[in-house]
Amino acid sequence: MTWLQRNRWALLALVVLVPAAIVAAMSVDLFRYYGSLAQHPVVVPAGEPGEYTPQFASTDDNGDPIEPPAGGRPTATMTLDDYTIVAADSDTGREVGLLPGTEGVAALIHVDAAGMTEDAYSCDAVLTAPGPEGERTWEPASSGLEIDYSPSGDLTSYCSLSEGSEFDWEVVFVVPEGVGEIATLSITRSNFPPERVLQLDH
Amino acid sequence: MRRRTAVALTTGFVGMALALSLLVPSEEFQQGPYVGTIPALDTRADSREFSVTVTGARLADRVQTPEWTGTTPGVWLVVDIVFERRIDHGPITGAFRIGDVEYLLSTRPDDASIDGGASSQPGIPWAGSMLIELPLAALDDPDAGVSVLRFATQSDPRLDGVLDYTIDLGSLDHESSISIFEPERVAP
Numbered sequence: 001m002t003w004l005q006r007n008r009w010a011l012l013a014l015v016v017l018v019p020a021a022i023v024a025a026m027s028v029d030l031f032r033y034y035g036s037l038a039q040h041p042v043v044v045p046a047g048e049p050g051e052y053t054p055q056f057a058s059t060d061d062n063g064d065p066i067e068p069p070a071g072g073r074p075t076a077t078m079t080l081d082d083y084t085i086v087a088a089d090s091d092t093g094r095e096v097g098l099l100p101g102t103e104g105v106a107a108l109i110h111v112d113a114a115g116m117t118e119d120a121y122s123c124d125a126v127l128t129a130p131g132p133e134g135e136r137t138w139e140p141a142s143s144g145l146e147i148d149y150s151p152s153g154d155l156t157s158y159c160s161l162s163e164g165s166e167f168d169w170e171v172v173f174v175v176p177e178g179v180g181e182i183a184t185l186s187i188t189r190s191n192f193p194p195e196r197v198l199q200l201d202h
Numbered sequence: 203m204r205r206r207t208a209v210a211l212t213t214g215f216v217g218m219a220l221a222l223s224l225l226v227p228s229e230e231f232q233q234g235p236y237v238g239t240i241p242a243l244d245t246r247a248d249s250r251e252f253s254v255t256v257t258g259a260r261l262a263d264r265v266q267t268p269e270w271t272g273t274t275p276g277v278w279l280v281v282d283i284v285f286e287r288r289i290d291h292g293p294i295t296g297a298f299r300i301g302d303v304e305y306l307l308s309t310r311p312d313d314a315s316i317d318g319g320a321s322s323q324p325g326i327p328w329a330g331s332m333l334i335e336l337p338l339a340a341l342d343d344p345d346a347g348v349s350v351l352r353f354a355t356q357s358d359p360r361l362d363g364v365l366d367y368t369i370d371l372g373s374l375d376h377e378s379s380i381s382i383f384e385p386e387r388v389a390p
Contacts, residue, residue: 101390102326131288133250136324139291146323146387176325176390 041186041196049077049112050198054161055189057119066119074115076161078187081168082108083202085180096149098174104147105173105180108155109187109200116164123159123197124190125171127183138183141174159187235359240367249363251289252322254353256367257329258282261341264379265333267314272333277341278308279334279371280380281351283316284388286327293321296353298334300371301345308333313384320385330385346371 004011044050053075060066086092086104098104105127113120127138143150143157151157151170159169175183185202188194240247246255259281265272272278285294295317298305313319316330332351340346353365 099326099387099389131324133288136288137290138323141323142321146326174323174326179325 041199043199043201044078044080046080046083046201049079050187050200052076052078052123052187052198054116054120054123055195056117056121060119069117074117074120076111076113076116078112078198078200079110080107080185080200080202081110082106083185084108088177096147098147101177102174103177103180104141104149105175105183107171107173107185107200107202109159109169109171110166111159111161111169112166113161113164114166116161118162118164120161121190122161124188124194125159126186126188126194126196127173127175127179128186129175129179129183136179138173138175138179140171143172146174147172233360235354235362235364238363238365240353240365246284247365248288249365251355251363252285252287252294252353252365253327254294254365254367255284256281257284259369259374260380261371261374261376262378262380263376265311266379266381267311267384270311270314272308272310272335274335276335276337277376279336279369279374280382281332281334281367281369282329282382283332283353284327284329285316285320285322285353286390287322287324287355289324291321291323292355293317294353294355295357296332296351297357298336298349298351300340300343300349303340303343305334305336305340308335310335311382314382316385325390327388327390328385329388331382333382341371347373 042050053073056068056073057066084106086096086098086106088094088098088100088102093104096104107125109125125140128135130136141147149172151172155168155170157170185200186196187198187200188196236249238247238249240254240256243256243258246253259279262278262280263274265278265280279298296307298307307315307317309318311318311333315333316328317332320328320330322328347370349369349371351367351369353367355362
């Protein structure tokens with residue numbers, strides 16, 4: 001009986017166990033990587049309402065835990081009523097201070113948060129589009145700093161669900177020219193990292 | 203014979219294990235940033251997360267903004283840049299190194315410096331100045347000719363992209379007073 005034959009089971013164990021150990025060691029990072037990837041939001045066709053479940057506070061002002069209502073947590077509905085791209089060389093673009101090579105995107109979202117409880121956290125929105133280094137993400141433009149515009153009148157610039165009412169939320173972005181058309185609008189929960197809940201198609 | 207073979211094999215494996223353990227990169231190396239370089243003035247350099255163009259560098263005894271006057275017993279290094287984020291929204295930061303000594307960016311100008319007052323969206327660049335307050339002795343440091351300003355998106359750039367720009371402090375113009383503009387968006 002040769003040395004290889006005598007030690008075949010030990011060698012077979014090595015052949016199996018060494019790759020298994022490498023995979024096990026690397027899978028920790030692999031799971032962490034997959035965990036850090038963007039969420040897969042529910043896609044809502046243009047003009048249709050989508051159901052949004054906010055994040056709720058877990059404790060009250062005194063630090064006591066908040067029990068969820070017996071009937072379950074309320075939800076809000078969100079409908080993308082309008083999605084407008086504003087060119088920098090348009091009258092509106094010049095008025096709001098868009099620079100050449102950029103464009104504005106104004107998304108008008110009707111939010112029905114009737115019945116929402118006070119412990120609901122606010123929501124936010126992001127635009128995403130593919131880029132040379134992977135997905136790019138734009139946050140709403142800062143009024144006065146990035147654009148000379150702020151929603152007024154019946155429009156709000158924030159998504160305050162805790163007021164428990166219906167409102168029209170206008171969220172404005174400044175993006176490089178050509179991005180508005182291909183970008184995806186997502187509604188996020190404001191935890192970290194932001195969790196995308198709804199994708200409102202335009 | 204078998205015993206001799208076993209001893210030789212064991213010795214060989216132990217030697218290989220020792221050699222392998224010496225070849226394993228240190229934790230510092232494994233977690234270090236991905237370093238790119240900015241080759242020259244007015245040349246854009248890209249890291250995965252951001253881009254930087256250095257448009258000017260000078261020394262000054264005093265720096266003036268509309269709302270702040272920066273005096274110093276040392277000297278200001280003022281570096282003008284254009285930067286943009288490439289993936290997500292956020293600021294830029296940096297650190298300046300002469301030999302083994304690292305100087306942080308000055309927070310004294312507050313929003314008047316680009317690291318304090320600008321936050322770029324992907325593809326939307328900002329222009330402005332970074333300020334580093336140096337002791338006068340730094341100008342005479344033997345390594346002042348190859349000092350490095352490292353740009354990053356966060357103060358701890360481990361496993362992140364950074365861009366290095368080499369500065370010869372002795373070659374810079376030294377002015378008694380300069381004015382800087384507040385950071386502003388510029389056309390892509």
